Amino acid sequence: MLQNYVPILLFLICGFLFGGVLVGAGFVASALLGNRRADSEKQSPYECGFEPFTDSRMKFDVRYYLVAILFIIFDLEIAFLFPWAVSLHRIGLFGFLAMLLFLAILVVGFIYEWKKGALEWE
C-alpha cells in the first residue's frame, strides 16, 4: 500500500522545514534581539584560546576508515537477514540452512578480520 508512505514523506519534509525554521529563526532573532559583533578571534575555530596552529583538515587514523568498510559489509548482511527473518516460519528448514551457510561464510570473514587485528584500538 503505497499511500501508507505519503505521511512518512510528509513527515520528513516537515522535519526538514522545522529544522530549517529553527536554525533560520535563530539567525534572524539573534540579529534582531542580541548583539552581533563580528571579530576575527571570535569567528576563528575554537582551539582552547590559542590561535589555530594548523589546518584542521588533518590526517586521521585509518582505523576509522576500516570500521566504515566493515560496517557496510555487516549492514548489508542485516539487510539480507530482514526478509529472511520475516518469512522464516514459511520457508522452514531449507531456508534456515541456506541462511546458516550465508552466516557461516560471514563469520569466517569476521574471524579473519578479528585475527588480523582490524578490531584492535590501542
Add this chain to the structure above:
Amino acid sequence: MSELLTKLHAFWSALTTYWISLPFAWQLTLKSLAGIVAIMLPLILTVAYLTLAERRIIGFMQVRMGPNRVGPWGLLQPFADVLKLVFKEVILPTNANRFLFITAPVISISTAFAAWAVIPFSNGVMLSNANAGLLYILALTSFGVYGIILSGWASNSKYAFLGAMRSAAQMVSYEIAMGFALVGVLMASQSLNLNDIVLAQNGGFSHWFWLPLLPLFVIYFISGVAETNRAPFDVAEGESEIVAGFHVEYSGTAFAAFFLAEYANMILISALAATLFWGGWLSPVQGWHFLEDTPLAFLVHTSFIWFAVKTCVFLYAFLWFRATFPRYRYDQIMRLGWKVFIPITILWLVLEGVAIVLKIPPWFA
C-alpha cells in the same frame, strides 16, 4: 443560545460536506499534516521536560537540588532555556563550509523526528501503517550519522572533527549490534510493521519478547545508549578531552537543534525498546479479569498509558546510567561493540532460528 447552536451545527455540516468533496489526495495530505502536528508538538514538550527531569533527577541522585528557581519546582526552566538560546548569537566560523554547517543540524533534527511516523501509540494509532516500519527506522537511524559527521567536518575545527570521527565510528559499530537484535525481533514477530510486532506479543507479561530474547533486549538497549552518544558512551562530546565534540562550534538555535535531536532520539530509543521488547501499548496485567469490576479496570485494557509508562521507565534508565557509570575509554567501547555484542547476537539468532524451525514451545510454537 439555541440560535448559536444551530449556526454551529450548520457550520459543522458545511465543513463535513466540504471535507467529503475534497479529492482523496488532499484528504490524505491534510490528515497526515494534522497527525504530524499532533506528534511533533507533544514530542517537543517532552524533550523540554526531559531536559528538566534529567537535571532534577541527576541532582537528587547527587544530593543536590537541581534547577528549582524558575517557576514552581523549576517547571518553567525549559522555557527560560529556550529564551536564552534564542537570544544567543549564531556564530558562523570563518573557515566553516557554510552550507553544510547549517544543513547538519537540520538533518539531525529531521531524522530524529521523522522516525516517529511509524511508532504505534495505541492499537493502530500511528501516523503511517507502513508495512516496512522497522526497516524505515533502521534507515533513518543510519541517516542520523550524516548530521553528526557533516557538522564535524563543516566546522573545520579540530575538536569538532575528532568528535565527529569518534561519534560516527561508534554509531555505525553499535548499529550493527542493534540491527542484529532487531532481526531477532523480526524472527519472533514475523512482521516489519510495528503494530503487528506489538500484536505478536499479545497475552501478558510473559509473552512479551523480553523473555525469549533477553540477551537481544539487553544488547539493543545498550546499543541504543551508544547510538545516542549518551553517558557512559559519550566520548564523542567528552568535555574533558575534546570539549564538546562535533557541536563545539555551534551556538544559539543551531546548538539547540542538536540538543533537541539528541533528546528526541533518546525518547525514540526508549519508545522502540518498549514497543519491540516490552509489549508497547499492551497491558502487563492483561487477562486479570477480577480487576474488571474495580476502578482499576483501565489498567487491564491496552492503552496509550502503558506505552507512555514503559517509555518513561527506559528514559529514566538513560538518566540513571548517566548518574552512575564513568565514561568508557574509546578502545573499550569499540571492543564491546564488535567483540562482545556482535558474536552474542549472531549466536542468539542461530539459536532462535533453531527454536523456530523446531517450533519449540511456549514462544515459538
